[in-house]
Amino acid sequence: MTGKDLLVALSHVDRKYVQEAEFAFLQKGNRPVRKRLSAIALVLLAVGAICVLLTRLGII
Amino acid sequence: MEDTAIIDLFWDRDEAAIRETDIAYGKKLYVLANRIVQCHEEAQESVNDTYWKAWETIPPHRPSDFFGFLAKQCRRFAMERVDWRSTFKHKTRAGVLSTEMEQCIPVQREGMELEAPELGRLMNRFMENISQENRLIFMRRYWYMDTTAEISQRFGLSERRVSNKLRRTREKLHTFLEREGICL
Numbered sequence: 128m129t130g131k132d133l134l135v136a137l138s139h140v141d142r143k144y145v146q147e148a149e150f151a152f153l154q155k156g157n158r159p160v161r162k163r164l165s166a167i168a169l170v171l172l173a174v175g176a177i178c179v180l181l182t183r184l185g186i187i
Numbered sequence: 188m189e190d191t192a193i194i195d196l197f198w199d200r201d202e203a204a205i206r207e208t209d210i211a212y213g214k215k216l217y218v219l220a221n222r223i224v225q226c227h228e229e230a231q232e233s234v235n236d237t238y239w240k241a242w243e244t245i246p247p248h249r250p251s252d253f254f255g256f257l258a259k260q261c262r263r264f265a266m267e268r269v270d271w272r273s274t275f276k277h278k279t280r281a282g283v284l285s286t287e288m289e290q291c292i293p294v295q296r297e298g299m300e301l302e303a304p305e306l307g308r309l310m311n312r313f314m315e316n317i318s319q320e321n322r323l324i325f326m327r328r329y330w331y332m333d334t335t336a337e338i339s340q341r342f343g344l345s346e347r348r349v350s351n352k353l354r355r356t357r358e359k360l361h362t363f364l365e366r367e368g369i370c371l
Contacts, residue, residue, distance in 0.1 A: 128369065130289030131271055132303065134281070137330050138263045139307020142255035144314050148326035149254060151341070163343075 190253040197245035204245075205238050212254055216261045222332040223265035225279050233264040240264075262330070280332055288329065291357050293365035301369065313363050317356060324349060325356045 181187045188207045196204035216237055221230035237260045250256035269281050301309065314322050320342075327333045327341065335353070339346045 128292055128301075128306075130285040130287065130292065132306065133288040133291060134285050134329060135266050136301075136303040136306035136310060138259060138266060139304050140310050140314060140326075140330070142250075142252050142259060144311075144322065144326055145258055145330060146252045146255040147319075148323050148330060149258070151323040151327070 194249060208238060212257055216257060219258060220261050220265040223281055224268050229268045233261055233268055236264040237261040284329055291360040293361055313360055321352055321356045324352050328353055
């Protein structure tokens with residue numbers, strides 16, 4: 128048997144795996160680094176804004 | 188047009204079925220075939236063969252997943268059209284992937300050789316036993332023949348991480364085939 132045979136044999140795998148891989152795209156927890164960084168930046172910005180607000184109000 | 192409506196056209200023996208299939212999935216099938224054969228004419232021929240096969244088998248067949256059905260046929264036709272000798276010589280994508288897959292086959296003195304359908308069934312069992320993420324990456328690489336760059340973009344992972352995951356899955360496949368008594 129060769130690697131080619133194995134590659135050809137993959138054509139016979141169940142269609143559910145073909146379908147699963149076809150529609151797999153940026154699933155939850157697999158977001159691109161850029162998007163994850165923007166989410167972190169947004170959270171930090173929100174925390175910063177709350178801190179500024181609390182300081183202005185004299186609470187902290 | 189919805190898949191069920193296209194399948195109904197096939198059942199009605201309406202030639203518009205081919206046109207609608209081409210509109211819905213022609214481009215995707217061409218991309219898949221072209222990744223394998225890396226030749227415009229051969230890829231187009233593989234897609235045409237796929238339509239012919241669909242026309243021949245629907246009816247009586249009614250595929251529950253129409254694209255999966257077409258893609259499977261298209262991949263099979265494209266694989267038959269690969270000139271493996273030149274593939275290894277020119278290091279095309281199919282050649283590179285075949286070399287990678289070669290690493291999964293255990294070298295044993297005694298072992299059995301299986302035909303593609305039986306080997307396919309064995310691969311199904313292997314797929315069941317790996318994590319979904321590893322399975323998706325493995326399928327994208329060796330079924331859809333994506334590059335590691337394309338996979339990393341699709342799943343938001345670094346190329347290095349994709350390569351490592353693929354390497355580990357290949358090692359698992361090697362162990363699995365060894366246990367099943369498959370040899371080089």
